[in-house]
Amino acid sequence: MARTMWDSSVGKKTVMAVSGLIMLLYLVAHMIGNLKIYFGAGEFNHYAHWLRTVGEPFMHYEWTLWLIRIVLVVAVVAHATSAYQLSRRDIKARPSKYVHSKPRASYATRTMRWGGVILGLFIVWHVLDLTTGTVHPGHFQHGHAYQNVVGDFSHWYSNVIYIVAMLALGLHIRHGFWSAAQTLGVGSRARDRALKTVANVLALLLTAGFIAVPVGVMTGVVS
Amino acid sequence: MKLTLRVWRQRDAGAEGAMSTYEVDGISSDMSFLEMLDVLNEQLILSGEDPVAFDHDCREGICGACSLVINGDAHGPERTTTCQLHMRSFQDGDTIDIEPWRAAAFPVIKDLVVDRSAFDRIIQAGGYVTAPTGAAPEAHATPVPKADADFAFEHAECIGCGACVAACPNGAAMLFTSAKVNHLNVLPQGAPERETRVLDMVGQMDAEGFGGCTLTGECATACPKGIPLVSITRMNKEWLRATRKAGKR
Ligand code: HEM
Ligand code: SF4
Ligand code: FES
Numbered sequence: 001m002a003r004t005m006w007d008s009s010v011g012k013k014t015v016m017a018v019s020g021l022i023m024l025l026y027l028v029a030h031m032i033g034n035l036k037i038y039f040g041a042g043e044f045n046h047y048a049h050w051l052r053t054v055g056e057p058f059m060h061y062e063w064t065l066w067l068i069r070i071v072l073v074v075a076v077v078a079h080a081t082s083a084y085q086l087s088r089r090d091i092k093a094r095p096s097k098y099v100h101s102k103p104r105a106s107y108a109t110r111t112m113r114w115g116g117v118i119l120g121l122f123i124v125w126h127v128l129d130l131t132t133g134t135v136h137p138g139h140f141q142h143g144h145a146y147q148n149v150v151g152d153f154s155h156w157y158s159n160v161i162y163i164v165a166m167l168a169l170g171l172h173i174r175h176g177f178w179s180a181a182q183t184l185g186v187g188s189r190a191r192d193r194a195l196k197t198v199a200n201v202l203a204l205l206l207t208a209g210f211i212a213v214p215v216g217v218m219t220g221v222v223s
Numbered sequence: 224m225k226l227t228l229r230v231w232r233q234r235d236a237g238a239e240g241a242m243s244t245y246e247v248d249g250i251s252s253d254m255s256f257l258e259m260l261d262v263l264n265e266q267l268i269l270s271g272e273d274p275v276a277f278d279h280d281c282r283e284g285i286c287g288a289c290s291l292v293i294n295g296d297a298h299g300p301e302r303t304t305t306c307q308l309h310m311r312s313f314q315d316g317d318t319i320d321i322e323p324w325r326a327a328a329f330p331v332i333k334d335l336v337v338d339r340s341a342f343d344r345i346i347q348a349g350g351y352v353t354a355p356t357g358a359a360p361e362a363h364a365t366p367v368p369k370a371d372a373d374f375a376f377e378h379a380e381c382i383g384c385g386a387c388v389a390a391c392p393n394g395a396a397m398l399f400t401s402a403k404v405n406h407l408n409v410l411p412q413g414a415p416e417r418e419t420r421v422l423d424m425v426g427q428m429d430a431e432g433f434g435g436c437t438l439t440g441e442c443a444t445a446c447p448k449g450i451p452l453v454s455i456t457r458m459n460k461e462w463l464r465a466t467r468k469a470g471k472r
Binding site: 001002004005007008009010011012014037086089090091092093094095097098099100101102105111112175178179181182183184185186187188189192220 | 225229242290294296320322327328392393429432433437438441450455457459460463464470
């Protein structure tokens with residue numbers, strides 16, 4: 001069954017849809033967690049610490065966190081690999097363009113590929129920035145998530161990177177969520193409007209929720 | 224009407240093609256698009272030039288042979304087949320671009336004619352039912368619920384023209400294949416091959432070099448028979464169901 005899935009264009013698209021939805025689910029939780037920054041360093045850092053102790057005493061320190069990280073890495077790799085392979089196939093299937101061509105499809109639909117690449121680069125940057133601290137512009141300290149975030153967004157380019165990436169995310173989800181429903185065969189004429197509405201609401205909430213953090217630091221509400 | 228036509232001319236499959244410009248005059252707005260091209264071809268023949276090759280057969284919107292991309296739209300500006308498109312959709316003095324279907328799986332044979340035998344092979348892979356031979360069966364022997372019959376009829380409308388492929392930025396044949404799969408998969412007559420049909424037809428579609436679906440919806444906008452985009456969703460559902468069943472066996 002795994003072979004049938006991966007060898008078929010419809011199957012590979014299913015891999016994209018499932019991995020995309022896993023990432024989406026994670027992002028909703030991530031965004032809600034981020035908003036705790038508005039309740040001060042104590043609460044935010046306590047939350048960051050809790051992330052490492054979830055599941056104890058059944059799980060050891062950081063086990064749950066690592067489990068989530070593994071699932072996410074698998075999802076990102078599966079998603080990006082299928083995206084690359086499907087896109088190659090699509091481009092090969094349509095080698096010559098029309099002389100008379102018109103702009104087609106919505107902006108969100110047309111930007112899935114380049115938007116996806118932006119998101120992929122962003123994911124790498126984000127991990128090096130706030131998880132490992134490798135590219136963090138300020139004084140990065142493990143265990144001080146709040147201070148690291150404030151330090152990060154005190155630099156203009158961090159703000160630009162995060163805000164651009166989150167706008168790309170919103171567009172990606174706007175087309176992606178609805179698409180995933182079609183790929184998984186749960187879309188229908190009756191459900192179409194509802195699915196599009198949920199896609200737009202998710203896109204808007206995630207973008208606004210994530211952007212609220214750099215905006216909070218920039219305006220001095222979070223300091 | 225007087226028109227300027229820019230037409231894709233290509234000697235044969237291997238040759239390089241290019242757009243050639245022609246003027247036609249005395250076109251009536253009641254002519255069909257193909258009749259307008261007939262006028263052009265008579266003109267070309269009289270002047271000793273090679274007439275423009277284009278596919279056509281029934282000229283009444285049911286065979287799916289006609290296949291022109293007109294000003295960037297498969298079958299032109301109206302939701303109909305090229306043969307049912309009338310010159311009243313254009314204005315005197317217009318310049319009209321006429322190109323063949325573009326897709327790797329539909330190579331150009333000559334001018335505006337492309338090879339659509341890839342569609343035949345998709346049909347051969349599963350677009351049939353195991354028909355019992357002998358006398359015609361009694362009509363009430365196999366009841367079909369009204370909703371299913373309507374669904375099957377809606378998909379049976381596909382004439383296999385390939386406009387969906389021509390319009391798709393990925394040269395995908397998902398709308399065509401879904402129309403054929405859905406038409407038969409919903410009916411009791413198609414039930415014995417329900418799983419193999421969708422797996423084999425999608426497999427053949429991939430093997431022919433058609434692209435994948437990115438749900439841009441261009442296919443459904445171009446389809447002269449109004450096969451809707453959700454047909455693809457439905458085929459995906461059938462494909463996943465068949466894959467799950469095959470996995471259990
Ligand atoms: C590694 C970075 C990423 C790349 C390269 C990427 C690329 C793509 C591409 C090319 C598509 C297909 C678009 C289409 O078929 O029209 C897609 C679809 C999708 N993406 Fe991403 N994306 C990335 C990250 C994400 C993230 C972080 C999410 C989380 C929300 C996500 C969610 C989705 C969903 C739900 C779909 C729809 C799948 C479907 O069409 O069935 N993607 N992505
Ligand atoms: S689905 Fe529509 S556009 Fe595609 S082949 Fe059938 S009739 Fe033509
Ligand atoms: S010529 Fe038969 S559909 Fe146009």
